[in-house]
Amino acid sequence: MTNSDQGHWILAKMGKKVLRPGGKELTLKLIQNLAIHSEDDVVEFAPGLGYTASITIKNNPKSYTGIELDEHAANHLRKSIHGNSQKIVVGNAAESTLKADSYTKVYGEAMLTMHADHRKTEIIKEAYRILKKGGLYGIHELGLTPDNIDDDKKSDIQRELAKSIKVNARPLTVKEWTTLLENEGFTILKVATNPMYLLESKRMIDDEGFFRTLKIVFNILSHSHERKRILEMRNVFRKNQKYLNAVAIVAVKN
Numbered sequence: 213m214t215n216s217d218q219g220h221w222i223l224a225k226m227g228k229k230v231l232r233p234g235g236k237e238l239t240l241k242l243i244q245n246l247a248i249h250s251e252d253d254v255v256e257f258a259p260g261l262g263y264t265a266s267i268t269i270k271n272n273p274k275s276y277t278g279i280e281l282d283e284h285a286a287n288h289l290r291k292s293i294h295g296n297s298q299k300i301v302v303g304n305a306a307e308s309t310l311k312a313d314s315y316t317k318v319y320g321e322a323m324l325t326m327h328a329d330h331r332k333t334e335i336i337k338e339a340y341r342i343l344k345k346g347g348l349y350g351i352h353e354l355g356l357t358p359d360n361i362d363d364d365k366k367s368d369i370q371r372e373l374a375k376s377i378k379v380n381a382r383p384l385t386v387k388e389w390t391t392l393l394e395n396e397g398f399t400i401l402k403v404a405t406n407p408m409y410l411l412e413s414k415r416m417i418d419d420e421g422f423f424r425t426l427k428i429v430f431n432i433l434s435h436s437h438e439r440k441r442i443l444e445m446r447n448v449f450r451k452n453q454k455y456l457n458a459v460a461i462v463a464v465k466n
Contacts, residue, residue, distance in 0.1 A: 219377030219445050220260070220322070222438050226431040229263050230419035232321050233354045234406035234458030237418065239264050239321065242460040245402045246317050246350045248273050255279065255342060257305035257320030257335065262289045264321060269298065273317070277301060279308050306334040310342045318343055319350035326379050329392070336396045343465045349398060354383035354408065355459035361385060369452050376441075376448040386459055398463035408456040411446040 220231045230236050243264065248254060248271040259265045259278040269276055275297035280286040281304055289300045303309060305320060318339045324332045339349045356366060373381040384392070390400050409415035416425045432439050449456065 217441075218379050219441065220379075222441050224261055226435070226438060226442070227424065227428045228416075228420065229261060229424075231260065231263070231410075232352055232458070233325075233408050233410060234352060234404075234460060235409070235415050235419045238352055238404060238406040238458050238460045239267070241404045242319065242321070242350050242352045242462070243267055243271070245404070245460070245462040246319060246348050248317055250274060252316045253277075253314065255308070255310065255315050255318045255339075257308075257318070257339070258323040259289060259293075259300070260285060260322075262292060264319075265289070265293055269293070269295070277310065277315075279303050279305050279310075281305070306331065306338050308338055308342060312341050313344050315342050316344055316347045317350070318347065319352075321352040322354065324351060325354040325381050325383050328380070328382060329384075332382075332392060333396065336392060336398075340396050340398065340465055345465055347465045348401070348462055349393070349465065350460070350462045351389070351393075352458065352460040353389065354381065355389065355405065355457045356383050356385045356455055357405075357457050359385045359387040361455060365455065369455055372448045372452065376445045383456070386461075389459055389461055393461065393463045397466060399466055400461060400463050402460075402462045404460045406458045406460075408449060408453070408458050411442065411449060 223231055232239050248268055250272045252273040253275045254268055254273045256265055256278045259280055265278055278300045280300055283302050286300050286302045293300055370382055432442055
């Protein structure tokens with residue numbers, strides 16, 4: 213574990229399974245709004261530890277494909293995702309190599325935030341390309357509020373986030389997220405938000421359960437370097453709490 217390790221992998225090492233900004237509650241809302249069923253061919257961009265993949269697979273889609281850039285994460289995912297019509301592909305969400313107009317549901321969580329705006333657009337274009345007409349695209353990302361947030365404040369928050377989580381995080385307002393999707397031909401169907409309480413005790417217990425939270429806290433207390441990094445992240449989240457939220461959007465390909 214080095215000083216440049218990304219925040220989400222540090223949290224995963226400490227045992228945290230739910231790493232999405234809006235917590236389990238917003239992930240479940242996203243999957244509910246996508247209405248995944250047995251006739252769906254589903255693609256997930258950047259499944260990470262596979263938490264949401266397991267929820268999706270319980271809905272028995274016709275097929276599930278995860279596009280994961282991190283080869284280590286992909287190998288870990290394959291231990292649990294290897295059933296009929298289930299596969300993990302090592303690849304880039306912006307260039308998935310999947311067939312155009314072939315899937316009914318595509319989603320990704322906490323991954324567009326990590327990219328510059330032009331790169332966000334490339335990934336959204338790829339989702340549009342591989343979806344069938346009428347197919348749904350869902351995102352769950354870190355957001356900024358209010359919609360008219362001052363540009364200097366936005367820049368300050370992005371800089372502080374990048375420094376603490378070691379990822380060039382660029383969250384957007386709800387209006388900016390929806391505009392990005394609409395610019396690529398999507399029509400917005402549903403928008404849900406949640407406070408960004410990723411490292412607060414109540415959200416931790418809601419997401420992980422009481423006993424797992426105890427185990428995570430014990431692990432953090434036992435690892436001084438990781439503890440320092442996690443406290444730095446929590447301090448940045450708390451400092452900017454009134455400006456940060458989590459956003460889940462479902463849009464349709466026209």
